[in-house]
Amino acid sequence: MEQSKLVLKTKVTTLLKSPYIQYGLFAVLLSILPMLQEIGILKSSEITILGSVMVYSIAALGLNLLLGYSGLASLGTAGFMGLAAYTTAYFVQDLGLPYIVAFIVSIIIPLAIGIIVGFISLRIEGMYLAIGTLIVAEILLKSFTQFSDITGGGIGKPMGYPNIAILGQLTKNQTFTLVAIVLVIFMILTYNIVRGRTGRALMAMRGSESAAQAMGINILKYRLITFGFATIFAAAAGVMWISFLPRIYPNDWGLTVSLNILAIIVIGGLKSIWGTLLGSFIVIGVPNLILKNIPIIGNIPGIPNIFTGLMIVLVIMYYPYGLIYIGHDVKKWYRYIKNYIQKLTNKKNNIDEVGK
Amino acid sequence: MYGHLPLFDGGYKMSTLLQLLFSGLEIGSIYALATLGIMLIFRTSSVTNFAQGIIGMFGGFVAAAFIMGAYNLTIIMVDNNITLPQNERWIVVFVLAFLLWYISNLVIKHTTLNKWWKLFLPIGIGVVISMVIYFILPAIWDTVARQLIIANSLADTAFISIVIGSDLTETVIKVFTVPDSSRMIFTYVIATLVLLMLGQTLHKKKFEAWKAYGISGGIGFVYILIQVIIGNNIWSVTLLALTTAIIVGLLIDYFVIRRAQKVNPLAKQIITMGIVIVFLGITPMLFEKVLVGADPISIPKFFPSGAINIAGASLSINSLFNIIVGLIILAFLFWFLQKTKWGLAVRVTASNPQTARMMGVPVKLVTLGSWAIAAMLATLAAIMYAPNVGILTPGYMTSIQVIAFVACIFGGFQTFHGPVLASYILAVVRNLLIFYGATILNFFLIRVQPDFGSIWGEQILYILILVLVIFRPYGLIGKKIVKKV
Numbered sequence: 109m110e111q112s113k114l115v116l117k118t119k120v121t122t123l124l125k126s127p128y129i130q131y132g133l134f135a136v137l138l139s140i141l142p143m144l145q146e147i148g149i150l151k152s153s154e155i156t157i158l159g160s161v162m163v164y165s166i167a168a169l170g171l172n173l174l175l176g177y178s179g180l181a182s183l184g185t186a187g188f189m190g191l192a193a194y195t196t197a198y199f200v201q202d203l204g205l206p207y208i209v210a211f212i213v214s215i216i217i218p219l220a221i222g223i224i225v226g227f228i229s230l231r232i233e234g235m236y237l238a239i240g241t242l243i244v245a246e247i248l249l250k251s252f253t254q255f256s257d258i259t260g261g262g263i264g265k266p267m268g269y270p271n272i273a274i275l276g277q278l279t280k281n282q283t284f285t286l287v288a289i290v291l292v293i294f295m296i297l298t299y300n301i302v303r304g305r306t307g308r309a310l311m312a313m314r315g316s317e318s319a320a321q322a323m324g325i326n327i328l329k330y331r332l333i334t335f336g337f338a339t340i341f342a343a344a345a346g347v348m349w350i351s352f353l354p355r356i357y358p359n360d361w362g363l364t365v366s367l368n369i370l371a372i373i374v375i376g377g378l379k380s381i382w383g384t385l386l387g388s389f390i391v392i393g394v395p396n397l398i399l400k401n402i403p404i405i406g407n408i409p410g411i412p413n414i415f416t417g418l419m420i421v422l423v424i425m426y427y428p429y430g431l432i433y434i435g436h437d438v439k440k441w442y443r444y445i446k447n448y449i450q451k452l453t454n455k456k457n458n459i460d461e462v463g464k
Numbered sequence: 465m466y467g468h469l470p471l472f473d474g475g476y477k478m479s480t481l482l483q484l485l486f487s488g489l490e491i492g493s494i495y496a497l498a499t500l501g502i503m504l505i506f507r508t509s510s511v512t513n514f515a516q517g518i519i520g521m522f523g524g525f526v527a528a529a530f531i532m533g534a535y536n537l538t539i540i541m542v543d544n545n546i547t548l549p550q551n552e553r554w555i556v557v558f559v560l561a562f563l564l565w566y567i568s569n570l571v572i573k574h575t576t577l578n579k580w581w582k583l584f585l586p587i588g589i590g591v592v593i594s595m596v597i598y599f600i601l602p603a604i605w606d607t608v609a610r611q612l613i614i615a616n617s618l619a620d621t622a623f624i625s626i627v628i629g630s631d632l633t634e635t636v637i638k639v640f641t642v643p644d645s646s647r648m649i650f651t652y653v654i655a656t657l658v659l660l661m662l663g664q665t666l667h668k669k670k671f672e673a674w675k676a677y678g679i680s681g682g683i684g685f686v687y688i689l690i691q692v693i694i695g696n697n698i699w700s701v702t703l704l705a706l707t708t709a710i711i712v713g714l715l716i717d718y719f720v721i722r723r724a725q726k727v728n729p730l731a732k733q734i735i736t737m738g739i740v741i742v743f744l745g746i747t748p749m750l751f752e753k754v755l756v757g758a759d760p761i762s763i764p765k766f767f768p769s770g771a772i773n774i775a776g777a778s779l780s781i782n783s784l785f786n787i788i789v790g791l792i793i794l795a796f797l798f799w800f801l802q803k804t805k806w807g808l809a810v811r812v813t814a815s816n817p818q819t820a821r822m823m824g825v826p827v828k829l830v831t832l833g834s835w836a837i838a839a840m841l842a843t844l845a846a847i848m849y850a851p852n853v854g855i856l857t858p859g860y861m862t863s864i865q866v867i868a869f870v871a872c873i874f875g876g877f878q879t880f881h882g883p884v885l886a887s888y889i890l891a892v893v894r895n896l897l898i899f900y901g902a903t904i905l906n907f908f909l910i911r912v913q914p915d916f917g918s919i920w921g922e923q924i925l926y927i928l929i930l931v932l933v934i935f936r937p938y939g940l941i942g943k944k945i946v947k948k949v
Contacts, residue, residue, distance in 0.1 A: 175730075228933065228934060231933065231937045232873075232933055232937050234729070236873060236933075236937070238512075239512075239869045239870070239872070240873070240930065240933060242866060242869065243869075243926050243929065244930070246866050246926060247923045247926050254920075362859065363859075363866075364741075364744070367737050367740060367741060368741075370734060370737060371737070371738070371741065374731070374734055409748040409755075410749040411745065412745065413744045413745025414742055415745075416738075416741050417739065417741035417742030418742060419738075420734065420737065421735050421739065424724070424731045424734060424735050424738070425720075425723060425724050425727060428728070428731060
């Protein structure tokens with residue numbers, strides 16, 4: 109009896125350690141949130157904030173593939189998100205095409221540009237590459253402002269919640285679930301990319317490009333793959349953004365959003381999927397959900413930005429691997445203290461024995 | 465449909481070309497100032513400074529706030545219709561004042577001073593302290609006065625007068641609420657006391673205390689004179705904004721960049737992005753009064769009117785002033801870098817900080833100085849650029865930042881003169897593309913609409929630069945860096 113219980117326990121723990129099960133549980137957890145709103149525990153505005161946390165997480169996962177796993181900095185994320193969002197809105201709202209078709213097209217168009225950026229990345233690297241992608245984003249941003257026929261200019265472009273063929277018109281809470289499902293799909297995708305041949309190649313390239321080349325890794329191919337994936341992630345985030353939030357403006361896609369996404373992965377933890385989610389919650393969720401409700405501080409304008417900025421600076425300076433590793437460190441400290449106390453007690457016991 | 469084409473419309477008139485050249489040069493000098501700041505920081509502390517534009521923006525907002533009369537701190541004005549203070553701004557101000565005092569003490573403690581620094585450091589500290597005393601402390605008085613008046617109006621008067629007697633209460637309220645002159649005297653007395661205290665502290669460190677004391681008092685007096693005699697006009701406000709910029713630059717280097725030496729190179733740049741976000745938060749906090757107010761935030765031109773005519777093209781005095789100021793500052797900085805001992809120190813630090821430190825170059829001071837200078841350059845660029853924008857928002861320097869980066873890539877990160885040259889070229893070419901874009905394409909028999917240039921000019925310029933980067937990754941004048949495996 110005892111033994112079978114133990115076996116069951118180990119089975120459950122191994123099962124829980126499997127990332128797919130974890131992601132599945134996470135999806136279930138996320139889809140409970142809209143139900144909580146319907147009961148009245150969560151406010152509708154809080155659902156909106158949590159939804160944008162998830163949208164940001166999707167884009168940040170893509171940037172994590174670039175910066176975390178392959179060491180390529182990019183500041184063009186917001187531009188690609190905007191391109192995808194506007195494409196979706198244009199196809200659904202103006203041309204009346206089905207949502208799924210619009211989704212696919214709005215991923216393919218940014219992907220083409222992303223691959224061109226991949227070619228650029230072969231020639232320049234480090235911060236030069238970041239500036240190069242910043243230029244690409246700036247070109248896109250200028251175009252959004254200029255094409256006011258399609259983008260609506262300063263008035264903004266509305267789309268409304270998506271109407272999917274089988275499911276029909278979605279409500280806000282159903283769209284939230286849709287975003288959650290997309291997020292979990294992309295988490296699984298990231299996990300597979302990173303654990304597979306591509307991920308190993310990327311990490312080799314990150315360590316030393318020349319060494320990677322000597323080992324027979326095709327740099328051109330993997331650079332293009334990385335940029336392609338990062339763009340797909342950003343584009344999906346853009347599509348989810350326009351699906352979940354009511355209206356988009358050209359200024360939504362400026363440098364600030366790119367910086368926020370960068371902040372997310374730096375604060376949460378490079379090279380970590382859960383870290384990205386944590387970072388996204390800290391950067392987007394905490395200022396809006398928690399800081400705004402604190403009595404005196406909440407009324408001061410600009411507090412969220414100061415919080416995020418200081419977090420970036422402090423985390424980089426004093427905790428360079430990201431906040432996700434804090435649990436790991438706490439365990440280490442706990443073990444260290446436990447050992448220390450044990451040593452002390454042992455010593456005392458020894459002394460007692462000698463005394464006897 | 466295609467209307468008149470500028471090519472057949474006399475578009476190549478000499479005067480038009482000159483006009484484009486002039487405005488290109490004006491914008492170019494603004495770009496060049498920002499670019500040189502980025503280059504200075506990049507070379508001396510190996511950080512690509514994403515915060516350059518935002519530091520400039522902060523300076524610009526300081527200037528705008530003062531010129532719009534939102535803060536008029538030397539002569540404190542208490543409004544007649546006082547409302548409760550929106551936030552606890554004075555806490556921030558107080559913390560800032562304390563930090564400044566702490567820094568000056570640290571600087572004194574940790575620097576081994578040579579002949580020149582014995583002279584310059586007191587002046588620097590004097591400037592900082594006098595800023596605190598003459599600009600920030602009055603802000604605190606202002607808030608205290610508001611609190612007292614509120615207390616008064618909230619019928620606490622009865623309580624206070626019972627406790628300390630009605631006469632005294634009235635006196636207290638008078639001191640805080642009476643108009644300008646007597647309050648100024650009050651401020652002066654407190655200021656002098658603080659200076660005296662500071663002089664004592666400095667003296668204990670075997671420092672030439674009287675110099676700091678005298679100079680800071682003098683500078684404060686000059687500030688007050690400027691404010692009283694000519695008021696909040698663009699010149700005095702620019703002076704103030706530049707001083708603020710120096711402080712901001714020093715603070716950033718001392719508290720962040722210097723402590724991040726061991727961070728990996730990529731993360732260092734992300735720190736500056738963090739600083740950008742912090743400033744995006746601080747600005748609405750400090751300048752809430754201006755942002756919420758009815759008037760749009762703006763900075764006037766140095767010379768509001770007047771123009772001269774050169775070969776049919778008109779060049780406004782303000783543009784001429786901007787061009788000349790840009791050129792003078794650039795010339796001075798290049799002379800400084802090439803010909804002086806400190807310039808040599810900067811160049812040595814730029815080429816290799818470790819070796820420079822071993823050779824006895826004060827690397828820390830050099831980086832501190834370059835941050836201060838870069839912040840000043842950014843602020844000057846921001847104030848010069850502000851009239852072109854009209855209504856200022858916290859993001860108004862982003863485009864300058866982006867273009868300055870483009871200029872750095874275009875000119876190559878290895879020299880100081882490459883990016884500066886590139887920023888002038890960029891500005892002029894951008895103007896030409898915007899104006900002649902359609903004409904050029906029509907010349908090659910590609911029919912486009914006449915407004916093609918103004919819509920696509922900038923994007924085409926950026927694409928051209930990206931293409932150039934693919935073929936010449938190290939810029940126009942850059943050298944190839946040999947990588948060791």
